[in-house]
Amino acid sequence: MFKNYLKIAFRYLSRHKGYTFINVLGLSVGIACCILIALFVRSEWSFNRFHPNSERIYRAWLEEFYQGEIFRNTATPIPLVPVLQAGVPEIELSCRIASMRPPVKYNNNIFNEEVNMVDSTFFKIFNFPLLEGNKQDPFSTANSIVISERASKRYFGNESPIGKNLEVQLGDDNILFTITALAKDAPMESNIQFDMVIPFSNASYIWSEQTRNSAWSNVSVASFFLLQKGTSVENVNQKAATILQPLVAKNYKPGEYNVRMQPLEDIYFNTTLPEGERGYSDPKYSYILGTVGILILLIACINFVTLSVGRSATRAMEVGVRKVLGAERKQLVRQFWGESILLTFIAIIIGFLLALASLKHFNQLANRELFLSLNSFTLIFSVILILVIGFIAGFYPAIVLSGFKPIQVLKGKLNIGNNMGFFRKALIVGQFAASIIMIICTLTVGKQLNYLRNKNLGFNKEHVIIVPTNKPRQLGNALGKRYELAIQKNPKVISTTTSMFSMAQLGWMSLGYSDDKGVFRQFRFNAIDENFIPAMGLEVVAGRGFLKNNTADSNMIIVNEALVMQYGWKDPIGKKLPGKYPQQVVGVVKDFHFESLHTPIAPLVMALKPDSMFAYSSDVSYNASPQPRVSVRFREGNVQEHIKSLEAAWKTVAADENFEFRFLDEALAASYEQEQRLGNIVKYASFLSIFIACLGLFGLATLVVVRRTKEIGIRKVLGASVPRIVTLLSKDFILLVIVASVIAFPVAWWALSKWMEDFAYRIDIPWWIFITAAILALVVALVTVSVQAIKAALTNPVKSLRTE
């Protein structure tokens, strides 16, 4: 029986090649999309889950209440880990991670490396396997260093790194480390990344003893805890509070200083806490892509159904005969379902091959290192796909066809599919609605991203490179000034400036204070030099910029319009911030976007000397490190050569330092990377969805035309012209696309408005995009249908009528 079904399925599919081709192609493309998106979403959701104990690993975060404001930080005080480890029995192991980017030297090679200074429990808590060297005790001495495969390759090629010595700059010292072990690279789906790992005992080179032992207001390291099995996190939070209370009592009332545990698995998708070292991802993007994947698959399934329905007239005859031969309905149901599952199976194999072929491109698009292999995930995924698609796609033929009455079918009395039934119309409308939604979204997302890229930020971002000094403030400023001097004579350089943060850091420092009325206020802050405003092209709208060699300016500040507005100053020059700060406003700059366009422009203060500002602030927080950067504006021309000369100059002032640089415009574009990536993926997806929908439409048009051959013949005999016949045949389809548009518009508008909420600066969704999408879908549908219609209209009527 089964063999018989299989045989007839194969024969049927090979006999109707066009039908099979359209069905399998549409479905394979849909499945390929779905596989790629599933891989991406899976990668998103598997972040930090590769540690066997990941469910028991927690990261501590700090919640401070100050003057009615809440401050959250994922960086924590250094003494937190030893204090909690000693006092909370539920903590099995704990580990501090201090991430740094110091220069590392081997022979004459210097690279800035991601170095994690960690407690020795690091390799016990986390799953970062050691491949070579002392796997049991990699931190036998304070000068041990573990290197990742990637970094090892950079320094030693294919040689074994074990026993080699590296010089790492910690604070002001260059320390010699000996490589004791080689570690596997951290997977991409990890918030903890490293090139090298050194013992935490080296902390003394960086932090004072006071900071290391008792500075509860300084946040410097990430703190991770492995809790005992079955531990209640609430319990640990409470114990931590009890232990910490006496230690912070001097500055905080009870309940104002809280340490809380956040599950490791929660870090990547939790957008409510500060980003920490590795950033997070909005789970929204997984949902959006997941929806897109399901939509495409649905469109492909609908193809399958509409085509089966179209063919049902032919299949009905077979159903009739089989019933006369004694077939029961359930046997026929099984046969049809078997057929659609077989077709799906073929499509899945092709889909996998397509996905495999496009994986490299998709990885670039999504910025991932996804790979496709035959593992339990892909197997289960395919089985589910086969069953779901086979079930959905085979539903109509299985249920409807098997119900036909044999007499009616065999007598030719059953009038099925001469016109498109309501069911099929609804399916086509659904397909086109989905496609139109995707086109609208693609166009609008593209436009919004374009707007972000081209929006006037209030400063000139072109032809600027940012060179970080990677040094603490005093040293960094000194180095920056030396470097500026070294390149000032360079004819390619227009201007230079050294500042704590450059325009490439999209989060500047945030300072908070209580004003004279006791109201807590916050503003953004940057320490700049007198060249910053002219070099960046900022516009001074009142007063003046900082002047060179004007010592009085050390006590002056420059603010932006947003700050003036917030304080309601009519004449801002000479004003002081209401409260403790002694600095006077000497100039006001026009608002510019020093943060990404996701957020509105915040009040800003800029000063030459930050220390006195810090001294009067009660809260200082920052995401980017406050190590000074040099911004260099250069002339247009051969960029590579410019960079070479800038690098040569760097070597004259900092021979031991790696020359790092970033183009400002690229750095700014990176802040919209996630949106850009999403936009690209949606673009491809909408193109494919239209393609699949058109395949289905083409198949359906073919069927309708074939079925109406006789009618067309008669109409031609009666004198109908070719255009009239084409119009007749296309009319129905056009109406469907119009109905689809009407459904798609509000859905697309709603989805886009939701997405746009993320941007403080956004375009109005232009109405013409809706019209464009509808017209696009209409034209594509019309072309598809017309090809068939014209062919039918040109056929000699004698031919079609004679066959009757």
Next chain:
Amino acid sequence: MIELQHISKWYNVGGKPVFILKDINLKVKEGEFISIMGPSGSGKSTLLNIVGMLDMPNEGAYHFFGESVYNLKDKHRNELYKKNIGFIFQAYHLIDELTVYENIETPLLYQNVKSSERKAIVADMLDKFNIVGKKDLFPSQLSGGQQQLVGIVRALIAKPKLLLADEPTGNLNTAQGEEIMQLFQQLNQEEGVTIIQVTHSEKNASYGNRIINLLDGRVEPSLQNASH
């Protein structure tokens, strides 16, 4: 074997019933060879379909081997049908995607006959009807007469007691038609298969031993008597 009592079938057109069959009473004994004749639209095919359990009347009773067909559950009726009735059509209705062999085998599949048994039965029949050489061909590769022969073999494969044929020679030329009729006669006389055929042709009807004339859904009484 077959007993039809007061069988009527009608359609409602504009609230009025239009009769296709009206109060048909018919008894068929095992081993009979009956021809149903009558002009187009007289209800011949409908009567045949009702006898073949493919169609239901609006009124009346039907006993098949003493069992009241309309009081059976679907499953039992299907069982009764599968075991006892073979159908032959004017348009052959072979399945295009299956070979001669597979077409003939299909009824056995639906009766859950074991694979080895199926092979034996089909081989036997192919041999008997001299179409072994055609077994791997598809219907489109056969002539009309050959296709109808396959249709007959398919109808006979499950050894039915009743063979129903709806104008079996309607699409065939005279020579082919005659062969089919001789085959029917042979089946009826030598193997005792009860046959009911619908036909337009007096000549074909003469192969049988009884003729039922239908006119406007009724059995013509005069001729019915005459044939007795």
